[in-house]
Amino acid sequence: MAEMSGADILVQCLVDLGVEVVFGYPGGAVLPIYDVLYNHPKIKHVLVRHEQGATHMAEGYARSTGKPGVVLVTSGPGATNAITGITDALMDSIPMVVITGQVATHLIGSDAFQEADTVGLTRHCSKHNYLVKSPARLAHVVHEAFHIATTGRPGPVVIDIPKNVQVATAPFETPDVTNHASYRPQVKAPAADIAAAIEMIAKAERPIFYTGGGVINAGPEASASLRELVELTGAPVTSTLMGLGAFPASSLRWLGMLGMHGTYEANWAMNKADLIVCVGARFDDRVTGRLDAFSPDSKKIHIDIDRSSVNKTVMVDLPVIADAGSALADLVAAWKAAGHKAADLSEWWARIDGWRAVNSLKYPPDTTEIMPQHAIAELFAATRGKDVIITTEVGQHQMWAAQHFHFDEPNKWLTSGGLGTMGYGFPAAIGAQMGNPDSLVICVAGDASVQMNIQELGTAIQYRTPVKLFILNNEYMGMVRQWQELTYESRYSNSYSDSLPDFVKLAQAYGWTGIRIEGPQELEAGIRQMIETPGPVLVDCRVAKLSNCFPMIPSGAAHTEMLLDPSQVSGTMADEAKALV
């Protein structure tokens, strides 16, 4: 068998695994790999401006395409810069493979130039990681890494490759890694669990589906099965921030997002339900609010591929360990086979309609300033009929986008939920655009968040990715300011965005088109111009500076203690609530 260098083996494996794009940044410890990538016919390398940018691009690519995102960075600072994105992918279950260079094996442990203990640093923020000490192991590890990243509960896998392993040679053979000795996620639910779930759903008088990112992870078929199951049962659906789009927001069965900034109807329905069917969601604290007051009278079914998500914060009556797509398809089939008809839920729906009538997402009209909610609503209206992908940064704008931009399809909404990483959204948009060249990809950003990876303006220009960067500029870290208003009597400690750049000039300096929207009368035309202008466009949309995001369940409060507007804000909070994030 012909021998190949480690670097050649790595790149050959990537080709064999169907990788088309690698997001990366070179350095001494990955030069052999970069040499193999030089003018490579199959693999496109996207040169980022900061390794964190590469990781979020890979996440955006992965979430919007369903394929794993691939990152290549050098040792030491390259690897440490990637850590935030690796952690982000772990928290949000994003399939990603991160290849890091390492100093030569004989130098490991000697504080060599640009040495960092990458495997040690990423052990608990990755799904799995490897230090590959021989080129003969490399093919197996790379294939196994992709298998682990993409199956079960998806997540980031790190492969640390010392430089001498990239140079040394070994025979190459394509390995088979599907039959792993210890890693075997359970995909199919036991038939008895499915039968039990069907009985509970059929008997329920006040059922609700609470769906999450797991349905997105499970692929478009899972969303299709969810729609069918909801149709069959006639039950209402709410979803987490991570699950938006799996069920169409345009459906009458849709109650909107639940949780801290969810709708009144979604949270009240959760509180009063007699059955919660949780599919691929993890009872996050942003969702449950005060645990002892969380849906006190319901039975709970939890469908999740990861057993550790079950009974972690909320005890459930029926755990179903399975892939959401597989379990939902089984439920649909079992429901039909049992000859069940949708129960009469009219009384339940009447109550829900009562909560809906509160219209909890209403917001005041524009004055001289644009209301940020209005800007999102306008963006939504202006993009109808287009294939739109929305990414967000983190803060109020993220919540407003979740509330006022409505998704009918999965994989169109990319946001950092679990880690809440400012700096995610803009690179994620570039990554999504790479994977969906024909889509209209818009990042909804805040003036503070966008500065965390603003350097990627250069990447977008270099690769001609026509992303739109829509900044809701309120000159504050709005979300922080809002909490200070709620909790610390409006002492705005360090939440003012002082010394902001002129975003339009900044855009232009990078070769982007820059647009400023100053007031309500410019909003519609400005958004239209953004959409119609080819190439990357940055919009500095000046919005009301002091708007707050409602509805809101303050931390540590119950679903029924929701604040609907500023008049309900007292400005102080008990220490117990202050101690919660």
Place this chain on the structure above:
Amino acid sequence: MHIDEELRERHVLSITVTNEAGILARIAGMFTARGYNIDSLTVADITADHQISRITIVTSGAPRTIDQIMAQLDRLVPVHKVVDLTENGPFVERELALVKVAGTGEHRIEAMRIADIFRAKVVDTTTESFVFEITGPTDKIDTFISLMRELGLVEVGRTGIVGMVRGKA
């Protein structure tokens, strides 16, 4: 505001893992990362080809926490099997300790007598000291050590426990 402590119960977990570099750090680090307790931990490879190791961990926590620990261990890629010996039914647990005691006269004779009762072996002796080797469940060793404390205990070395299900399976 004060921070509440949760109630704890002790569980012995037996974990079979692929014997690969970093496996111990992965397991132990998971415990620290998630705030779980490790009261004792032992590890050794258990197959002729050195491919598989058994890790025995004594942990403590509320029943829900123990359940989470099991699930968190189970999802680690190199983990083959996790058994909660405490929940699983009858099991044997043993620990080995070396106990150095210095003293003369009555104390020395008493130490020897107690060692006999506990079936501890003398593995080293001088005219003024013994090193005892004792095996048994943790509470037996705890008792032995506390008795020796009055008789001139110098130092203790303990292995941490290993455990195994009773019976054929």
